[in-house]
Amino acid sequence: MKRLAIIGSTGSIGRQALEVVAGHRDKYQVVALAAGQNWTLLLEQIVAHRPQLVSVATEQAARRLGESLPPGIKTEIYWGEEGLLAVATCPEAQVVLTAVPGILGLSPTLAAINRGKDIALANKETLVAAGSLVMEWARRQGVAILPVDSEHSAIWQCLDQKPAGSVAGIILTASGGPFRRSNIDLNLVTPEMALNHPNWRMGKKVTVDSATLFNKGLEVIEAHWLFGLDYQQIEVVIHPQSIIHSLVKFIDGSVLAQLGLPDMRVPIAYALSYPERLPGVSPPPDFYHLGNLTFEAPDRVRFPMLDLAYRAGREGGSCPTLLNAANEVAVEQFLAGRIRFTDIFRVASQVLERIPSQPVSSLEDVLLADDQARKKAGELISSIKH
The missing domain is CATH 3.40.50.720 (NAD(P)-binding Rossmann-like Domain)
Structure with a gap:
């Protein structure tokens, strides 16, 4: 028990x-x-x-x-x-x-x-x-x-205590969110549109992050810490069907993937039951009727929050803390209808430009950087006029 x-x-x-x-x-x-x-x-x-x-x-x-x-x-x-x-x-x-x-x-x-x-x-x-x-x-x-994230659980399952030296890198899959193939001007995106995720039912904040691809940027930084990988070893690929949850590349050229329906109960159950698996958590994919599994590169111009996360992760120190806090404030204000969807990147990137990154060695350091970023994001948002 x-x-x-x-x-x-x-x-x-x-x-x-x-x-x-x-x-x-x-x-x-x-x-x-x-x-x-x-x-x-x-x-x-x-x-x-x-x-x-x-x-x-x-x-x-x-x-x-x-x-x-x-x-x-x-x-x-x-x-x-x-x-x-x-x-x-x-x-x-x-x-x-x-x-x-x-x-x-x-x-x-x-x-x-x-x-x-x-x-x-x-x-x-x-x-x-x-x-x-x-x-x-x-x-x-x-x-x-x-x-517990489906992508990191997938990586964890594929690694399964394999020697660290055998791993060449990982590939995090992303659905692409609701605007992957949409021609809509992202300046015109409403909160209701951003919350209409094609595959997953999640909380509002993570759903908006998925729409900007920042959620995948967060997962890149998280994977760096969870699996001890350099950022050049962490790739992102758009996989709209959300059946392959992530992949691991090995030095001999082979790749392992973890597959399953878009059902968060599977990674939850695996985290709670590890190293065992629980029966009957979710039905497996029906490969006779599944159709095509497709992959494409993320549009880093249309969705610049992904590269902003890579930049923050590589810079290190308090930079990821600053970016995370700025994004939280901007998403909250977007959901409240006070700023545009595209202003989320505008606010987050300007916070990084205006607050220097500092070393982080304590909880107090993290909370100080978080507070600084929130205040600066608030100032920037108050100055936005449309």
Whole structure:
């Protein structure tokens, strides 16, 4: 029986993780859950899984949740940052699934690592903003970082303890998002259009990142830290069908790929069950009716956020932290209708130009760079006039 804590239980990944758990109650016990404002869904999860403690974003949500708990359920309720840390460091938890978007996932992830808990990582911004810090803490504590992103899970499965010297490089696949073949002027893209992903159903922030290809840029930086690869060893290819989730190239010229339907329950289940596999998580692709699998190079002119991520990763230091924070602010403002889709790149690139990269050796360094980038992004956005 593996005991789990889930940070982001009411989001897309968190809900699917609980589906996996519900199908294998003989293998998993949920001991702690953290959600945002959606206390009504969290209440349903409490009734279904009976965790020892939960957390919500605000005191008001915590109060309403407490008032709604059925008689006989003794779950402790926390809120805010204290609540996130309580869930991350729950003494009974062996594995912590971090599935909240953005920099919000960093502090609880580091807290869980510091308590010696394995991390099922579905928050790519954690490694983008603080990759050297997270991996060093994990090595020091003997903690496993188990990738949950479908692409990194695919790489992990293909590598499967093969000698590092046998690997020539990796290829991350990308769907291309909703505007891959669209002739629309990207200046005219609305939030509703950007959120209409052709293959995946994800949270709003990651869906917009997919539309700009920045999500793939984040994955490039994440892969650098997860697998110890140089950036020239990490390629991106557009694969619209999202059946091949990523590939590994070996020095003898062979290539291994991991295939599956676009179903996040598979990488979630693999991270939670490793090194075993759980039966019946998802049906396999039907190769008799699958049709063609196609590949093409990403359009780096139309979608410049990908190369901006490569640049930040190569520069290192606080540069990825600055870029991640600037993008978070810009995406939020785009979704609110205050800036254009193309302004996301404009804001992010100008933040990198105006704030010098600094060495990162502590959580305080990361949070300082994050704060600087958010303030500068806010200033730039306030000056945009259309």
